[in-house]
Amino acid sequence: MKILVIGGTVFLGRAIVDEALRRGHEVTVFNRGQSGPALAGVETVRGDREDDGALAALVEGRSWDGVVDTCGFEPLTVAKSVRALAGRAGAYAFVSSFHAYADWPALGVDESMPRHACAVDASPGDVPYNALKAGCERVVEEGFPGGVLIVNPGIIVGPGENVGRLPWWLETIARGGRVLAPGSPHRSLQLVDARDIAAFLLDRLADGGVGRYLTTGVRGNTTMGELLAACVEATGSDAELVWADEQFLQDQGVSPWTELPLWAPDIPEFAGTWTASSAKALAAGMRCRPIAETVADTWQALRNGGCPAPKYLQGETPVGLDKDKHDTVLTAWDARGLTHAVDARG
Structure with missing residues (x-):
């Protein structure tokens, strides 16, 4: 596949790029170049997604089988990339969060539970910060004419973790x-390795899968x-x-x-912090590695400066x-x- 990754240099975004390259996909990354160096093996396009001119330059003469948005945090900003990429990609995969759900972490959540109220034109300050992810999801769902894939990760760990x-x-x-x-x-x-989310997301894109999936580990893993x-x-x-x-x-x-x-x-x-349902993603083929493997690999990455x-x-x-x-x-x-x-x- 030809894949565009918005972001792609930090933690989950980097894991998605690495996995896509491992599978032999053709990858373009679009970012400002502030969070990490250019990556070998990919086409790098520098630009700010809030800049209409930069987005126009990105899509000029290009199209992709799928776009993966790993760094959308505000609805109005996500709306710009959705408009620019409409007709340029077969599917739009948006990486959201458990925080989009109104009841988490007080209650365990699944895909059917209510999301925060957040308009598609909301700005920071209009709603609580966590609600903005729900607004971003709605922008993609309402504004992208192709297939829409939304993944809601839980607590992500693994090599390259930047939250710490x-x-x-x-x-x-x-x-x-x-x-x-x-x-x-x-x-x-209930933890999940970033590399396992990356593999699942790319599997779904390859299969033409759309919809919404909570991507977290097995309860009590x-x-x-x-x-x-x-x-x-x-x-x-x-x-x-x-x-x-x-x-x-x-x-x-x-x-x-x-x-x-x-x-x-x-x-x-x-x-409900550790009781979310990952049943839908697991049934669709998501595989979660043992946490001890994640811990060992994260320590190795730390020792290597990764x-x-x-x-x-x-x-x-x-x-x-x-x-x-x-x-x-x-x-x-x-x-x-x-x-x-x-x-x-x-």
Whole structure:
């Protein structure tokens, strides 16, 4: 196939390009050149998708079997690429997010559940940030005359992760010593490797598939304990995991999800974080590799310089617990344990 990737240099976008090249597809990437270097084996067209002139230059004399939009965040911006590519591509695959669903993460979601209300002409500030993805989806669904494929990834991990959730754990554990771990090691997670999403998306394009798919891992495909143990194994570290009570961590001002990545406390607001249904994608052929393989490959990529350097960010929020704060909280947890021991002895 001839494939256009909007973006294509960072994490999932890069995984899609790499997989497309591995399969022998002809790939064009369109981006500003700010997030990564030009890629070998692809046609690179530089430009800003908000610039009508750049989009006109992109499509002049070109057409594709499919376009993969990996970096659409605002409806009005996505609308520009949809208009420019109408009639130039057989299908438009838009990479969205679980965040498009109004009930997540409080509830587990599937493809039938309601999305956020967001008009196709909404701008940042008109609606909550998460709702913008839903607006982008509607732009593609309403405005592209060919086939439309929408994938809604869950929590993505793997080599090249730029948010830094798994890389932060790997780097922290690699340093060794005692490492705070949140809550119970038996808490189920539901993670997916970017490379598995890339393979599934390209399979669907090759098959002419359209529609909507939640692309996440199998429910309970790992636990927090198994994930962190895999980090210990991959790094060869002597780290000791110290499992601290969730309420204690919150009382100490530790922020769930960001300061201790992937920690979704056992509270109503996070109840559906790890219970989304991937049944439709799995039935359509999505395959998910073992999480231990993902962890090992991510560590290897980090050692080879294949992941962005810290500090990691989720939006504008730093990802990962500051070492000084980590050590302060760990000391407080130890003191709590000593106090309980003294109380028990009377």
